[in-house]
Amino acid sequence: MASTSDPPKPIRVWITPPGPNPWKTIFLLEELNLNYEIKSFRFDDVKKVPFIKINPNGRVPAIEDPNTNLTLWESGAINQYLIEQYDTENRLSYDTLIEKNLCNQYLHFQMSGQGPYFGQCGWFQHLHPEKIQSAIDRYANEIKRVLSVLETVLSAKFTDEQWLVGNKMTYADMAFVPWNFRLSEVLLQSWDEVFDGTPRVRAWHEKMVELPSWKRAMEHRARLMDGQGLQWNGVPKGIENFTEYEEKIQKGEIKYD
Template structure:
């Protein structure tokens, strides 16, 4: 199907999950527009009417009258509806199901563990060494799984499935792009001990779709006056952020 109307992507710009969806849309060349709003409104109307779970992203597709939330569901919908030429997927039995497998691993493994690592390493007002260690170790374990699989691939087929990029690969990019922050290491050291993951990741972030997605993110972050970690500039952690919200209500 060729869309005639822009898909609306509801998001708060800081978090990685929204950019999984935007990156896939960019790769497919589907028209879209942002409904960008502040994080403190994620549990309030009008967004809660779009996604009762109050999590970003969500999409509204006026071409099909479908509203969806949860990135796995959104990505599979975009592929089935707007990738007739199989730019980002396979329709063969084995490869199709392997792509779903890797997307499921990203959703159930990488996303939750990397997200918790970010919370305890960066945002949580109290530094809890045991929690930071646990989630940093889980982060490295996830990278180790990816490294093992990519290292087993032929040199000219460094993708998770088959011999070309798919939505399975793309789903890992936003969280992997923040490994340096999560581990507290320099950017050039974030994939130390994971050379195949490094090469795979660098191929994907060099693609025009990712570059454009990150340009959009930077613009939307700046419009909201947000720092790199997603909090307002000058605010160090969630505790300070919540205090500033309460003061604003008084």
């Protein structure tokens, strides 16, 4: 029998490397310095065995924690679990009533407001077989609206250390990084254009992408993407740009579920 002093067993994290959501969890695992192992597989297999037995919804990430015998999917639920189970010193969280619930509020805003709208914009911008400009415009406008909400929240802090809750970075702040990190690609805009009118959001984001934990996560991503024959933006190697990629999708040469 293992003793209580034995180090924790690695948490297995199931991911397909191109999308942002898996890196929300990897970022947190790195920042908490937890023992974990990545089970990386191709996006084509996300609705196939063995992963579909882990998550019947066929979406990544999912985790298996042998330390608690818990299998869990949905990135927000996973991150909340990691915080409650492993952030015992509240380095990235709070145990006070108001702050604890505000962190939960912003995590839910990320899951309901940021992720779906940003993802839909990316889909209609790059992956939908036909161009529907009204859909692209709708979701691009939602991106700007979400950024403006974050700008309002951060502007209300009146301090140099501007975080969503309290005076420190929490898991709620971190949850927004992976999708914001892809915005230039999603919107087909320069970073100056992406963050036009939201300077506090830009400063907040840029502080977090300079963290060693984020850089380590992106090193893992680059290695796994390369192993699957993918460029950093998810486009297969040998395809020069998104225009060529979109043409292949329209011709049915590349398909997405």
